[in-house]
Amino acid sequence: xxxxxxxxxxxxxxxxxxxxxxxxxxxxxxxxxxxxxxxxxxxxxxxxxxxxxxxxxxxxxxxxxxxxxxxxxxxxxxxxxxxxxxxxxxxxxxxxxxxxxxxxxxxxxxxxxxxxxxxxxxxxxxxxxxxxxxxxxxxxxxxxxxxxxxxxxxxxxxxxxxxxxxxxxxxxxxxxxxxxxxxxxxxxxxxxxxxxxxxxxxxxxxxxxxxxxxxxxxxxxxxxxxxxxxxxxxxxxxxxxxxxxxxxxxxxxxxxxxxxxxxxxxxxxxxxx
Amino acid sequence: xxxxxxxxxxxxxxxxxxxxxxxxxxxxxxxxxxxxxxxxxxxxxxxxxxxxxxxxxxxxxxxxxxxxxxxxxxxxxxxxxxxxxxxxxxxxxxxxxxxxxxxxxxxxxxxxxxxxxxxxxxxxxxxxxxxxxxxxxxxxxxxxxxxxxxxxxxxxxxxxxxxxxxxxxxxxxxxxxxxxxxxxxxxxxxxxxxxxxxxxxxxxxxxxxxxxxxxxxxxxxxxxxxxxxxxxxxxxxxxxxxxxxxxxxxxxxxxxxxxxxxxxxxxxxxxxxxxxxxxxxxxxxxxxxxxxxxxxxxxxxxxxxxxxxxxxxxxxxxxxxxxxxxxxxxxxxxxxxxxxxxxxxxxxxxxxxxxxxxxxxxxxxxxxxxxxxxxxxxxxxxxxxxxxxxxxxxxxxxxxxxxxxxxxxxxxxxxxxxxxxxxxxxxxxxxxxxxxxxxxxxxxxxxxxxxxxxxxxx
Numbered sequence: 001x002x003x004x005x006x007x008x009x010x011x012x013x014x015x016x017x018x019x020x021x022x023x024x025x026x027x028x029x030x031x032x033x034x035x036x037x038x039x040x041x042x043x044x045x046x047x048x049x050x051x052x053x054x055x056x057x058x059x060x061x062x063x064x065x066x067x068x069x070x071x072x073x074x075x076x077x078x079x080x081x082x083x084x085x086x087x088x089x090x091x092x093x094x095x096x097x098x099x100x101x102x103x104x105x106x107x108x109x110x111x112x113x114x115x116x117x118x119x120x121x122x123x124x125x126x127x128x129x130x131x132x133x134x135x136x137x138x139x140x141x142x143x144x145x146x147x148x149x150x151x152x153x154x155x156x157x158x159x160x161x162x163x164x165x166x167x168x169x170x171x172x173x174x175x176x177x178x179x180x181x182x183x184x185x186x187x188x189x190x191x192x193x194x195x196x197x198x199x200x201x202x203x204x205x206x207x208x209x210x211x212x213x214x215x216x217x218x219x220x221x222x223x224x225x226x227x228x229x230x231x232x233x234x235x236x237x238x239x240x241x242x243x244x245x246x247x248x249x250x251x252x253x254x255x256x257x258x259x260x261x262x263x264x265x266x267x268x269x270x271x272x273x
Numbered sequence: 274x275x276x277x278x279x280x281x282x283x284x285x286x287x288x289x290x291x292x293x294x295x296x297x298x299x300x301x302x303x304x305x306x307x308x309x310x311x312x313x314x315x316x317x318x319x320x321x322x323x324x325x326x327x328x329x330x331x332x333x334x335x336x337x338x339x340x341x342x343x344x345x346x347x348x349x350x351x352x353x354x355x356x357x358x359x360x361x362x363x364x365x366x367x368x369x370x371x372x373x374x375x376x377x378x379x380x381x382x383x384x385x386x387x388x389x390x391x392x393x394x395x396x397x398x399x400x401x402x403x404x405x406x407x408x409x410x411x412x413x414x415x416x417x418x419x420x421x422x423x424x425x426x427x428x429x430x431x432x433x434x435x436x437x438x439x440x441x442x443x444x445x446x447x448x449x450x451x452x453x454x455x456x457x458x459x460x461x462x463x464x465x466x467x468x469x470x471x472x473x474x475x476x477x478x479x480x481x482x483x484x485x486x487x488x489x490x491x492x493x494x495x496x497x498x499x500x501x502x503x504x505x506x507x508x509x510x511x512x513x514x515x516x517x518x519x520x521x522x523x524x525x526x527x528x529x530x531x532x533x534x535x536x537x538x539x540x541x542x543x544x545x546x547x548x549x550x551x552x553x554x555x556x557x558x559x560x561x562x563x564x565x566x567x568x569x570x571x572x573x574x575x576x577x578x579x580x581x582x583x584x585x586x587x588x589x590x591x592x593x594x595x596x597x598x599x600x601x602x603x604x605x606x607x608x609x610x611x612x613x614x615x616x617x618x619x620x621x622x623x624x625x626x627x628x629x630x631x632x633x634x635x636x637x638x639x640x641x642x643x644x645x646x647x648x649x650x651x652x653x654x655x656x657x658x659x660x661x662x663x664x665x666x667x668x669x670x671x672x673x674x675x676x677x678x679x680x681x682x683x684x685x686x687x688x689x690x691x692x693x694x695x696x697x698x699x700x701x702x703x704x705x706x707x708x709x710x711x712x713x714x715x716x717x718x719x720x721x722x723x724x725x726x727x728x729x730x731x
């Protein structure tokens with residue numbers, strides 16, 4: 001037995017069999033935390049035919065065909081518009097202005113707006129660093145050394161073959177299935193480990209198995225300690241291998257995290273069971 | 274059972290049958306491309322398979338609400354209400370129509386304005402009154418808002434200078450406020466001049482010309498007061514505007530009576546003539562009762578409307594323009610799932626202004642206590658407005674509560690319902706049922722017509 005939504009109100013309010021409540025627009029997580037639903041930056045990766053860029057950097061991740069040699073180079077200028085800029089400002093509130101960075105990446109949706117408006121679907125002049133550049137670099141004073149070539153700009157929106165007009169959907173060649181969500185922060189693992197205070201993801205223990213001696217001094221474990229023995233608080237410097245790290249949480253959270261009941265690690269068979 | 278798919282010719286009688294109200298919670302449609310479920314809450318339309326269709330049909334006939342809810346829930350659907358009982362509260366004025374001339378040079382027997390005067394002495398709206406109306410229109414307007422100013426009558430062009438001054442003032446105020454104003458006029462066409470064309474073009478008017486058919490058909494219904502026909506004159510006066518339309522849009526509106534039921538011929542002729550769009554409305558109420566449509570007339574009209582609609586379907590599939598306004602609007606609204614607690618904005622965002630400066634629920638209630646809403650000097654009578662919006666809500670209408678089409682139709686034209694009742698429900702449901710099946714076919718054949726589906730990308 002099948003039923004398929006046909007018009008727009010039906011589509012908007014339809015929850016397909018098996019989908020959780022968060023797939024509805026009114027209950028989606030993006031209502032509360034925009035950015036946890038899709039990572040729109042992924043559409044920029046394939047903006048130019050022949051190369052693949054980083055979603056938030058001018059670094060060439062992949063090259064296809066004759067552009068294979070561009071991997072590791074940086075795209076500095078498109079149709080005359082820069083992709084990086086120097087940043088100037090005070091180091092401290094009220095301090096004097098100085099150069100903070102000589103090459104900061106401009107956000108793609110702003111820096112490419114004019115390019116898309118004027119050149120979508122057409123060839124455009126792209127200028128790359130002459131060499132492989134692992135770190136950001138500014139546009140050199142002498143641009144003659146830059147690698148210059150013509151690349152085709154993909155349009156953001158798909159177009160109807162029938163009417164030739166733009167359709168309100170992302171052009172299919174820009175993103176592969178799954179890519180719009182692929183680079184999201186793994187919301188709960190990252191935030192659960194990282195966030196403190198009252199942020200939504202931080203409802204978790206912090207200092208566990210705490211004993212208080214007669215002098216008012218406590219001993220206990222950091223909640224992230226892989227071993228609870230010895231009972232000591234290992235400060236989190238994001239590198240100490242005695243603590244559960246991000247990778248550990250991504251790969252094996254269900255085995256590493258345990259229940260904490262009334263401040264103590266819970267083990268099955270306890271009297272309190 | 275609903276059945277439009279198996280027959281080549283859809284008759285109005287058949288449409289009356291299959292669109293009859295069975296359940297207020299769902300309606301079933303069989304089209305050329307499949308089986309469809311309409312949930313009136315949200316006017317949500319679905320494709321269903323044969324088994325689901327049969328189960329829904331059984332539940333619908335049994336009038337078992339609980340069973341229906343259970344069946345829908347199993348499909349991920351629900352019966353929650355999309356529209357509550359609350360009336361619109363303190364609506365801002367968005368559109369005003371000015372009866373700039375309560376007089377007319379034609380003598381149409383069926384006219385709701387009783388040959389233009391609304392049953393009183395013939396009069397023009399003084400300029401001061403029109404400018405006060407413009408003030409009211411912009412009173413609460415903020416930057417970025419859109420408002421509409423329309424001119425009706427009687428025949429509004431009898432009072433041309435006031436139209437021009439009010440239009441110029443409205444444009445001036447709108448640019449001061451950073452708002453957008455659109456203009457419209459409904460005219461019998463007999464007094465149009467080339468200068469009117471220039472003016473309407475300059476201000477981007479939506480010009481609606483009342484035309485009731487071709488030649489004789491029009492002449493018998495819309496004669497000059499002296500008795501001679503007006504068709505030749507209207508066409509002669511409208512033709513230059515048709516050629517001139519860039520910013521302005523010149524449309525034809527046909528009032529359908531038992532005496533001009535040849536819709537298809539009329540539509541094709543008017544489309545060929547170059548009208549921006551052509552629409553039909555049945556005459557449901559006239560002050561004298563003459564020429565009002567009966568059920569059998571409406572059945573003939575529906576046959577004609579479907580014939581026009583089928584031509585529209587063929588033209589859309591062929592990628593051709595065919596501006597049959599009733600169909601264009603129905604396709605847009607069904608696609609969006611438009612659902613409304615009122616048939617129109619009358620008495621809410623839209624008000625009529627009489628030549629004397631009295632406000633009413635719409636242009637049809639000029640000088641009529643039934644739709645009185647205050648006046649330009651004292652503003653909108655909020656008490657009367659609240660009463661109107663409470664009483665006119667479709668949830669307060671009968672037998673609308675039991676009808677699947679209530680949120681599409683909104684309960685029918687307030688003026689016609691208050692003055693005559695609801696003689697056209699079968700016609701309206703039959704038409705909407707046909708439109709639902711036509712939409713189902715068209716959205717499959719030409720998704721690009723609806724502009725929002727990528728199915729034809731590759």
